[in-house]
Amino acid sequence: MGLEHIKALFEPRSVAVVGASREPWKTGHIILKNIVEAGFKGKIYPINPKATEILGLTVYPSVSKVPDDIDMMVVVVPARIVPRIMEEAGEKGVKAAVIISGGFAETGPEGAKLQEEVVKIARKYGIRFVGPNCQGVNNPHNGLCASWPLIKKAGPLAIISQSGTVAATFEIWAEREGIGISKMVALGNRADITEVDILEYLGEDSNTKAIGMYIESVSHGKRFLEVAQEVTKRKPIIVLKSGRTAAGARAVASHTGSLAGEYRIYLAAFKKAGVIPVDSIEELYDVTKGLALLPKPKGNRVLIITSSGGSGIISTDYSELLGLKVTSLASETAEELRKVLPSYCIVRNPLDLTGDATAERYDVTLGRVIKDPNVDIVLTIFGDPIPDANNVVEKYYNKGKTIVPVYLGGGDVEEKEKALMHSKGIPVFPTPERGVKVVRALYEYTLHLEKVRRRSLS
Amino acid sequence: MGLEHIKALFEPRSVAVVGASREPWKTGHIILKNIVEAGFKGKIYPINPKATEILGLTVYPSVSKVPDDIDMMVVVVPARIVPRIMEEAGEKGVKAAVIISGGFAETGPEGAKLQEEVVKIARKYGIRFVGPNCQGVNNPHNGLCASWPLIKKAGPLAIISQSGTVAATFEIWAEREGIGISKMVALGNRADITEVDILEYLGEDSNTKAIGMYIESVSHGKRFLEVAQEVTKRKPIIVLKSGRTAAGARAVASHTGSLAGEYRIYLAAFKKAGVIPVDSIEELYDVTKGLALLPKPKGNRVLIITSSGGSGIISTDYSELLGLKVTSLASETAEELRKVLPSYCIVRNPLDLTGDATAERYDVTLGRVIKDPNVDIVLTIFGDPIPDANNVVEKYYNKGKTIVPVYLGGGDVEEKEKALMHSKGIPVFPTPERGVKVVRALYEYTLHLEKVRRRSLS
Numbered sequence: 001m002g003l004e005h006i007k008a009l010f011e012p013r014s015v016a017v018v019g020a021s022r023e024p025w026k027t028g029h030i031i032l033k034n035i036v037e038a039g040f041k042g043k044i045y046p047i048n049p050k051a052t053e054i055l056g057l058t059v060y061p062s063v064s065k066v067p068d069d070i071d072m073m074v075v076v077v078p079a080r081i082v083p084r085i086m087e088e089a090g091e092k093g094v095k096a097a098v099i100i101s102g103g104f105a106e107t108g109p110e111g112a113k114l115q116e117e118v119v120k121i122a123r124k125y126g127i128r129f130v131g132p133n134c135q136g137v138n139n140p141h142n143g144l145c146a147s148w149p150l151i152k153k154a155g156p157l158a159i160i161s162q163s164g165t166v167a168a169t170f171e172i173w174a175e176r177e178g179i180g181i182s183k184m185v186a187l188g189n190r191a192d193i194t195e196v197d198i199l200e201y202l203g204e205d206s207n208t209k210a211i212g213m214y215i216e217s218v219s220h221g222k223r224f225l226e227v228a229q230e231v232t233k234r235k236p237i238i239v240l241k242s243g244r245t246a247a248g249a250r251a252v253a254s255h256t257g258s259l260a261g262e263y264r265i266y267l268a269a270f271k272k273a274g275v276i277p278v279d280s281i282e283e284l285y286d287v288t289k290g291l292a293l294l295p296k297p298k299g300n301r302v303l304i305i306t307s308s309g310g311s312g313i314i315s316t317d318y319s320e321l322l323g324l325k326v327t328s329l330a331s332e333t334a335e336e337l338r339k340v341l342p343s344y345c346i347v348r349n350p351l352d353l354t355g356d357a358t359a360e361r362y363d364v365t366l367g368r369v370i371k372d373p374n375v376d377i378v379l380t381i382f383g384d385p386i387p388d389a390n391n392v393v394e395k396y397y398n399k400g401k402t403i404v405p406v407y408l409g410g411g412d413v414e415e416k417e418k419a420l421m422h423s424k425g426i427p428v429f430p431t432p433e434r435g436v437k438v439v440r441a442l443y444e445y446t447l448h449l450e451k452v453r454r455r456s457l458s
Numbered sequence: 459m460g461l462e463h464i465k466a467l468f469e470p471r472s473v474a475v476v477g478a479s480r481e482p483w484k485t486g487h488i489i490l491k492n493i494v495e496a497g498f499k500g501k502i503y504p505i506n507p508k509a510t511e512i513l514g515l516t517v518y519p520s521v522s523k524v525p526d527d528i529d530m531m532v533v534v535v536p537a538r539i540v541p542r543i544m545e546e547a548g549e550k551g552v553k554a555a556v557i558i559s560g561g562f563a564e565t566g567p568e569g570a571k572l573q574e575e576v577v578k579i580a581r582k583y584g585i586r587f588v589g590p591n592c593q594g595v596n597n598p599h600n601g602l603c604a605s606w607p608l609i610k611k612a613g614p615l616a617i618i619s620q621s622g623t624v625a626a627t628f629e630i631w632a633e634r635e636g637i638g639i640s641k642m643v644a645l646g647n648r649a650d651i652t653e654v655d656i657l658e659y660l661g662e663d664s665n666t667k668a669i670g671m672y673i674e675s676v677s678h679g680k681r682f683l684e685v686a687q688e689v690t691k692r693k694p695i696i697v698l699k700s701g702r703t704a705a706g707a708r709a710v711a712s713h714t715g716s717l718a719g720e721y722r723i724y725l726a727a728f729k730k731a732g733v734i735p736v737d738s739i740e741e742l743y744d745v746t747k748g749l750a751l752l753p754k755p756k757g758n759r760v761l762i763i764t765s766s767g768g769s770g771i772i773s774t775d776y777s778e779l780l781g782l783k784v785t786s787l788a789s790e791t792a793e794e795l796r797k798v799l800p801s802y803c804i805v806r807n808p809l810d811l812t813g814d815a816t817a818e819r820y821d822v823t824l825g826r827v828i829k830d831p832n833v834d835i836v837l838t839i840f841g842d843p844i845p846d847a848n849n850v851v852e853k854y855y856n857k858g859k860t861i862v863p864v865y866l867g868g869g870d871v872e873e874k875e876k877a878l879m880h881s882k883g884i885p886v887f888p889t890p891e892r893g894v895k896v897v898r899a900l901y902e903y904t905l906h907l908e909k910v911r912r913r914s915l916s
Contacts, residue, residue: 027814102812107802135813149843149869163768164813165841168867169889216771242768247784248775254804255767280891281772281866309713310621310700313674314739317706326705344565346712354560355593355622356485383623385607408739409626411607431627433738 005128006193006201008095010139010183012071013042015146016063016094018085019076019101020046022054027100027148028076029054031136034150035074039143043068063092072096074136074146079103082132083117090125097122098146099131105189106133106255115191122192134188135164138171140181141207147184155180156209156292156425158202160195162187166214166240166281173285178422179293182208194219196227203231210292212284213239217258225273232274233452236291236445239275240284241266274448276441283437286429290404290438293427296446297402299376301327302439304350305365307357308383308409311432312350315379315406318436324377324443333372340364359388366396366403377439381406381432385413390420397426402442406435463586464651464659466553468597468641470529471500473604474521474552476543477534477559478504480512485558485606486534487512489594492608493532497601501526521550530554532594532604537561540590541575548583555580556604557589563647564591564713573649580650592646593622596629598639599665605642613638614667614750618656620645624672624698624739631743636880637751640666652677654685661689668750670742671697675716683731690732691910694749694903697733698742699724732906734899741895744887748862748896751885754904755860757834759785760897762808763823765815766841766867769890770808773837773864776894782835782901791830798822817846824854824861835897839864839890843871848878855884860900864893 015035021028032046036055045068046054049061060066063073063085073094075085079101089097104115115132122129130137136147140154147164151171157179161167164186174181182205185198195215202208211231218224228237243252243260252260270277276291278284302324306312319326326349329337337347341361346352351369353361362380369378378401382389393405405421405428407414421428429435473493479486490504494513503526504512507519518524521531521543531552533543537559547555562573573590580587588595594605598612605622609629615637619625622644632639640663643656653673660666669689676682686695701710701718710718728735734749736742760782764770777784784807787795795805799819804810809827811819820838827836836859840847851863863879863886865872879886887893 102802102814149867161768163766163841165766165867166768166772168842168869172867172869214768216768240772242771242775244775245778247778248771251771251774251808254806254808255771255810281889282891308621308623309709310619310624310672310674313700313706313709313713314624314698316709317700317702320703320705344560348712350709350712352713356560383621384626409607409623409630411626411630431739433740 003201003204005095006197008071009098009128009130009137010144011142012096014045014068014071015040015042015144016045016047016066016070016073017076018047018063018073020048020054020059022051030148031074031076031100031146034145034148037150038140038145038152041143045070063088063094070094075099075101077101079111079114079132083114083121086118086121086127090121090127094127097127097129098134098136099129100134100136102133104132105191115189119191129192130185131188132191135167135186138181138184147186151175151181153178153180155182156207157181157288158183158208158211160185160187160198160211161214162216163214169281170212170285178419179289179427190219196220196223199227199231199237203234208235210235210288211237212288213237214284215239215241216243216252216255217260221269225269228273228275232448237275238278238284238287238291238441239270240278240281274445274452276445278441282434286434286438287441289427291442291445293425294404294442295398295402296449297376297443300443301325301374301376302379303327303329303369303375303377304379304381305353305362305369306350306381306383307353307355307386308381309352311381311383311406311408312352315381315432315436316350318433322436322440324436324440327374330372330374333368336368337365355384357384357386359386359392362389362392363395366392370396370399370401375401377402377404379404379406379435379439382417383409385410387413387417389417390424393421393426394424404435404439405429406432461659461662463553463584464655466529467556467586467588467595468602469600470554472503472526472529473498473500473602474503474505474524474528474531475534476505476521476531478506478512478517480509488606489532489534489558489604492603492606495608496598496603496610499601503528521546521552528552533557533559535559537569537572537590541572541579544576544579544585548579548585552585555585555587556592556594557587558592558594560591562590563649573647577649587650588643589646590649593625593644596639596642605644609633609639611636611638613640614665615639615746616641616660616666616669618643618645618653618669619672620674621672627739628670628743636877637747648677654678654681657685657689657695661692666693668693668746669695670746671695672742673697673699674701674710674713675718679727683727686731686733690906695733696736696742696745696749696899697728698736698739732903732910734903736899740892744892744896745899747885749900749903751883752862752900753856753860754907755834755901758901759783759832759834760837761785761787761827761833761835762837762839763811763820763827764808764839764841765811765813765844766839767810769839769841769866770810773839773890773894774808776891780894780898782898785832788830788832791826794826795823813842815842815844817844817850820847820850821853824850828854828857828859833859835860835862837862837864837893837897840875841867843868845871845875847875848882851879851884852882862893862897863887864890
């Protein structure tokens with residue numbers, strides 16, 4: 001009943017949608033449609049006693065009538081019917097479920113009782129389930145979008161969220177940028193499966209390179225820490241924790257009935273487990289993307305290369321404010337660069353290639369800088385429409401230094417170059433500030449790994 | 459020689475582009491093309507001794523040969539030729555110029571001498587000029603894009619910037635969102651026209667509703683403060699100041715040869731003048747957009763309405779962290795809402811309309827909340843694909859409360875709704891965090907206006 005059932009949740013061979021609907025605006029229709037349109041390769045069984053065909057699929061009146069095994073079941077029926085559905089699913093041998101339906105613990109004592117009943121039935125049959133009152137799960141690597149909106153782009157980022165909207169926002173950004181998602185879970189009431197179960201699974205999931213989390217509280221503090229500590233040895237966990245203020249904590253209690261706890265205690269625990277805390281939804285996305293894809297730096301000495309003087313200065317400020325080291329070029333590097341760059345370029349840190357910089361000028365520069373012993377991280381800012389930026393970054397990416405590209409002010413050329421970088425698995429960030437925050441988090445995680453390594457040696 | 463010449467810069471009847479080129483990749487071509495494509499209604503005179511026609515326009519060998527007055531001149535020729543061009547322009551009676559060309563004070567003592575010479579000539583003839591070493595100016599209200607990239611969308615936001623890239627990024631965002639720009643100036647070396655001259659002009663410009671600035675230093679501290687103090691009585695000024703750290707200040711000295719000064723002294727001065735400081739390029743854009751378009755709140759009591767519990771909690775945290783008051787609903791409002799809303803909605807602050815909320819549910823809610831005496835600001839978060847959100851917001855916008863819309867997690871529906879809100883002059887923000895930061899800045903500016911009003915009465 002461990003990871004095997006969680007695996008059935010994300011990688012089922014067959015899915016039933018209980019409460020599948022013909023009405024296009026209903027959740028029971030949207031989810032069925034998304035599973036179909038995401039290209040799920042297994043069997044799909046819509047369940048609805050009042051229909052015979054939806055979206056060209058044969059509809060069954062109940063799960064028990066399906067002439068085949070069902071690995072996973074999505075439930076989109078009124079709350080009061082859910083216990084009966086779960087009983088039937090138990091008899092049928094369903095391994096995992098996603099209960100989308102609301103009307104449980106989040107609504108008061110009666111709903112809580114109903115939720116208890118569902119949990120009891122699930123335990124009896126060994127069904128593991130996400131929810132109730134949730135926005136579902138997504139595994140684009142298997143074409144299983146049992147959620148909304150429709151997100152198809154498969155990639156390296158996992159998102160675990162107590163908020164459906166935060167999860168959806170994260171997925172939409174990852175899809176728009178061509179980065180893609182490995183797994184998404186919107187946890188809802190966490191009556192059975194919690195963030196810890198998912199973390200355990202994602203720790204072993206080879207498609208997941210970094211795990212973003214939005215949480216209002218953790219279900220089991222001690223187990224969360226134990227699991228997180230293990231997982232962060234292999235891949236980064238990035239957490240946006242809300243309910244940090246008194247008013248926020250009261251709102252958490254109304255939202256999911258759980259205790260937000262003191263933020264400073266969370267921060268201390270995160271630090272111990274190597275979990276990276278972030279401050280906003282945007283930062284959650286940026287840092288998860290960056291830590292999934294950037295090579296680890298050898299240290300915190302940052303060199304800023306830019307075509308935009310202003311962006312260089314902003315990056316310098318942010319680097320210093322966030323505790324990174326704005327390094328100096330080795331004298332040989334500076335000498336060489338002065339020979340090959342136009343005289344009006346400013347050869348220091350920030351290294352200003354000025355507004356007429358081309359991809360070739362970046363190439364010439366990165367070619368030297370990549371050998372500089374004073375440099376660990378190269379924040380590489382393209383601050384104009386610079387075609388072919390993606391090729392230059394690719395050429396020097398993962399060649400001993402951590403190159404972190406930022407692209408802004410470039411209009412349509414920028415959009416094209418960013419998409420090309422992302423298609424090559426190179427993350428690029430839209431402002432200097434967001435780029436530097438990612439660098440800071442990457443360095444923090446690298447330090448943690450180093451500490452873990454030393455501890456295991458001693 | 460006061461505002462009249464600055465006016466000629468943005469609202470000329472005729473423009474000469476000195477150094478207009480036939481080669482599509484050259485700045486001298488791009489700027490000419492952008493002026494043409496932006497739909498400039500006045501006369502356009504390309505100047506180039508080696509061409510007769512570019513982009514279908516008659517080319518003149520020099521400004522002196524143009525058979526008409528020239529109000530404004532864009533200069534894109536090598537630095538050493540600029541003094542001669544300025545002499546000619548002076549003889550011709552040109553009122554204002556934009557010197558794009560680099561190779562002046564930013565390159566060292568020789569360039570500084572050349573720059574001095576240009577200033578001397580300009581003073582002799584009374585020409586006012588932006589630059590040198592700059593990315594130009596834009597006035598989409600007159601179709602005058604004497605800059606790059608091509609930005610055509612006219613709107614209420616002005617941007618004054620010491621960085622061409624920051625200005626371009628701001629313009630691109632404003633255009634993409636359908637908000638638009640009133641004026642853009644990339645200042646460059648500020649040899650003549652400075653941010654203060656532009657501020658003075660924009661203070662009187664009826665198309666400008668808010669002024670965003672990126673600065674590394676101010677040219678004349680005292681005059682800046684005097685002018686800012688006057689302008690902020692009529693419209694907000696939002697400033698991103700870089701060179702805040704020691705390393706940042708050193709980078710400023712290399713970029714524009716000016717002293718960054720201590721940030722805390724800037725902050726004190728900003729506060730006195732009612733200037734709103736911001737922390738990032740994104741925040742500069744968000745706050746300028748919000749302050750241009752949002753009605754002023756009567757106080758700092760925030761109510762959060764949301765379809766996304768998580769977004770509600772994040773907003774609550776941010777509101778409290780930024781010193782806003784997370785208010786309580788008046789008991790009558792709460793009672794009324796409990797009657798009209800589904801029982802599973804959470805009637806408190808944040809007011810959670812839950813994931814199946816429709817535009818109608820927002821309508822019903824806003825209709826009550828708008829009369830609540832405990833509420834000044836309604837952060838209205840759409841955290842799902844909710845069609846018609848724009849109509850509901852429009853219905854209650856500017857009806858006594860300050861409604862601040864946020865839209866996320868809504869995929870294509872969200873994009874459409876955001877565009878509709880922006881087309882109606884209603885600003886909408888992409889995350890709760892960014893929305894709350896705008897609310898905070900708006901409140902700060904409102905307090906300043908209140909202080910000014912009281913002072914003028916006493």
